[in-house]
Each structure stands twice: as C-alpha cells, then as structure tokens.
Amino acid sequence: MFDVIIIGGGPAGLSAALVLARCRRQLLLCDNGQPRNARSSSLHGFLSRDCIPPLELLRLGREELKPYGVAPRETTVTDLVHLEDSFEATLDGREKVRARMALIASGVRDHPPEIPGLDECYGVTVHHCPYCDGWEHRDQTIAVIGRGTSGAALALSLKTWTSRVMLCTHGARTMRRCDRTRLEKEQIHVRSAPIVRIDHDGPNVRAITFGDGASVPCEAIFFSARQSQRCELAERLGCEMNRRGAVKSGPLGETHIPGLYVVGDASRDVQFAIVAAAEGAKAAAAINKALQRRAGLAVEPVDAGSDARTRARTETTRA
Numbered sequence: 001m002f003d004v005i006i007i008g009g010g011p012a013g014l015s016a017a018l019v020l021a022r023c024r025r026q027l028l029l030c031d032n033g034q035p036r037n038a039r040s041s042s043l044h045g046f047l048s049r050d051c052i053p054p055l056e057l058l059r060l061g062r063e064e065l066k067p068y069g070v071a072p073r074e075t076t077v078t079d080l081v082h083l084e085d086s087f088e089a090t091l092d093g094r095e096k097v098r099a100r101m102a103l104i105a106s107g108v109r110d111h112p113p114e115i116p117g118l119d120e121c122y123g124v125t126v127h128h129c130p131y132c133d134g135w136e137h138r139d140q141t142i143a144v145i146g147r148g149t150s151g152a153a154l155a156l157s158l159k160t161w162t163s164r165v166m167l168c169t170h171g172a173r174t175m176r177r178c179d180r181t182r183l184e185k186e187q188i189h190v191r192s193a194p195i196v197r198i199d200h201d202g203p204n205v206r207a208i209t210f211g212d213g214a215s216v217p218c219e220a221i222f223f224s225a226r227q228s229q230r231c232e233l234a235e236r237l238g239c240e241m242n243r244r245g246a247v248k249s250g251p252l253g254e255t256h257i258p259g260l261y262v263v264g265d266a267s268r269d270v271q272f273a274i275v276a277a278a279e280g281a282k283a284a285a286a287i288n289k290a291l292q293r294r295a296g297l298a299v300e301p302v303d304a305g306s307d308a309r310t311r312a313r314t315e316t317t318r319a
C-alpha cells in the first residue's frame with residue numbers, strides 16, 4: 001500500500017512528489033511521457049528557469065527526486081477506483097496497485113486548428129498563450145486564428161505586445177457586434193475567408209494564404225482552440241467538470257471524493273508551469289495533513305462554533 005499515487009510527472013506532479021517525499025511518504029509517481037509543452041522550444045516565465053527547454057525542467061525535477069529515492073515509473077494509469085478508504089490503480093491495463101490517497105496531475109491536450117503548415121511552426125512561431133510567448137514576438141506582425149468572442153479576446157489581448165494584430169476567423173462570419181466594434185476601435189483587421197495554408201521557412205511563419213487568393217505576411221500566429229483532459233480518470237471517478245472542461249477542485253486541489261486531489265492544468269484556468277508546480281506543492285501539503293489526521297497526528301482546528309473561552313485557552317496554549 002502506497003501512501004500516495006501521483007498520476008502525471010509534469011511540473012504539478014513532480015512538485016507534489018518533492019514535497020511528499022520530504023514528508024517521508026511512500027510514493028508511486030506514474031508518468032507516460034506526454035508533457036503538454038513538449039513541442040515548445042523554450043519555457044518562459046518560470047522564476048529562476050526563464051527560457052529553459054521544457055524537457056530540461058522536467059529532467060531537473062526528476063533529478064531532484066533521486067536523493068529521496070523517488071523515480072517516476074514510466075507507465076499509464078489506465079484505471080483508478082475509489083475504495084472505502086483507499087484507491088486501486090491499474091497500470092498499463094494489467095498491474096493493480098493500492099494507495100491511501102490519489103493525486104491526479106495529468107494535464108490537458110491541445111487541439112490546434114488543422115491547417116497545412118501550422119504544425120511545422122507549432123511551439124516556435126505558432127502559439128496559444130500570449131503570457132508564455134508574447135514577449136518573443138513583441139512589435140511583430142501577429143495573426144490570431146480564432147472564432148467568436150474567444151478569437152476577438154485573444155486578438156485584443158495581443159495588442160499589449162504589438163500594435164500589428166489581425167484576426168482570422170477561418171471561415172466563420174458571425175461575430176457579436178460589440179466584439180466587432182472593439183476590434184475596429186483597435187484597428188484589428190478581421191479576415192473571415194477560410195485559410196488554405198501557412199507559408200513558412202522551417203519553423204518560421206512567413207504568411208497566411210486564404211481561400212480568396214490573398215496571401216498576408218505575418219511573423220507569428222496565436223490561436224484559440226479547444227483543449228481536453230489528457231486522461232479521463234477524474235471524470236470516470238465522478239468529478240465535476242467546469243464549462244471549460246477542467247476538473248472542479250478546491251483551493252488545495254481537493255475534490256468531493258475523500259482522498260482525491262486534482263491539480264495543474266487538469267483543474268485550473270491559469271495554465272502556467274510555475275502555477276502547476278505551486279498547486280502540486282499545495283496539494284501535497286494538504287495530503288500530508290490528511291494522512292497525519294488519519295494517523296492521529298493532527299490537532300483539529302478550533303471550529304467556528306466554539307465559545308470565546310475555548311478560543312482564548314487555545315491561543316494561550318499556542319503562545
């Protein structure tokens with residue numbers, strides 16, 4: 001019986017593993033080697049690691065676990081079942097393991113638009129997050145591929161990084177009047193013709209060719225598109241999803257299932273590696289606390305209903 005099974009060895013899972021290993025917890029860290037940002041050439045905005053290759057960050061994280069005797073196991077958790085006070089996980093559809101607590105940090109999968117040429121530039125000059133890659137394309141000509149309000153929002157947001165933004169709706173012609181007015185005000189030209197291909201030199205975008213014959217030069221593309229959970233374990237366990245398809249969890253990653261925590265991109269809106277790592281650390285502390293509670297090693301907090309005298313006594317004891 002492990003104390004904790006961690007599903008996903010990205011920034012969230014690795015960070016949780018580090019905190020739990022330092023709490024002397026018996027861990028099983030499972031990862032099947034599909035980090036979300038594998039296609040990116042450089043990870044930005046991670047304090048002390050700005051511009052590091054994404055896979056190097058993971059290598060460093062795994063390296064830091066070694067002194068604690070933790071090595072991620074290369075395996076896919078294919079099933080996770082909640083038992084009375086533990087979880088049973090199935091690895092690669094065969095092996096069964098048990099753990100008292102489960103932390104899902106399995107991330108999400110992006111679905112970039114399927115346009116010839118786009119994939120060749122993805123992660124270098126084609127991106128989806130301005131916070132992650134906007135700086136690298138400051139003052140360049142940027143095309144946004146997106147529809148409706150989310151496309152308009154992304155185009156408007158990119159005006160923070162450059163004055164030259166256009167919005168390509170790739171065949172969609174309807175847009176809320178208020179969005180169109182705002183785009184016009186910001187001089188963001190909207191092209192609704194379907195895109196035929198992205199012209200590029202290696203991974204560098206050069207132009208977008210449209211179905212109406214136009215070819216418009218640009219230096220970078222940002223897209224807004226659908227994403228989905230990398231694995232369905234949380235959903236299958238009955239976790240609630242929000243309207244963006246993320247697992248609903250509390251501030252420490254806790255779910256309505258006792259002992260089940262979900263953190264990182266799988267559960268949150270702010271999808272940065274450093275945020276995922278912080279969420280992993282917070283959930284790890286909560287899990288350790290829960291295990292301490294089960295072992296009778298935690299004092300219950302004074303509840304709101306206690307009278308003032310009890311509270312005063314507790315404060316005196318603490319002091």
Ligand SMILES: Cc1cc2nc3c(=O)[nH]c(=O)nc-3n(C[C@H](O)[C@H](O)[C@H](O)COP(=O)(O)OP(=O)(O)OC[C@H]3O[C@@H](n4cnc5c(N)ncnc54)[C@H](O)[C@@H]3O)c2cc1C
Pocket residue numbers: 007008009010011012013030031032033034035036037038039040042043044045046075076077078105106107108110123127129132133230231263264265266271272273274276
């Ligand atoms: C192209 C691109 C560029 C980005 N650039 C930046 C950037 O510059 N700065 C930044 O802060 N963020 C960036 N991000 C976002 C960043 O990648 C994520 O916020 C971060 O990776 C989330 O970490 P995570 O641990 O939640 O998930 P992930 O990093 O996706 O890790 C999840 C892990 O779980 C594993 N897994 C999934 N299901 C299972 C299963 N059933 N069994 C075993 N293992 C499983 C996967 O293989 C994966 O290794 C970028 C994202 C993309 C797509």
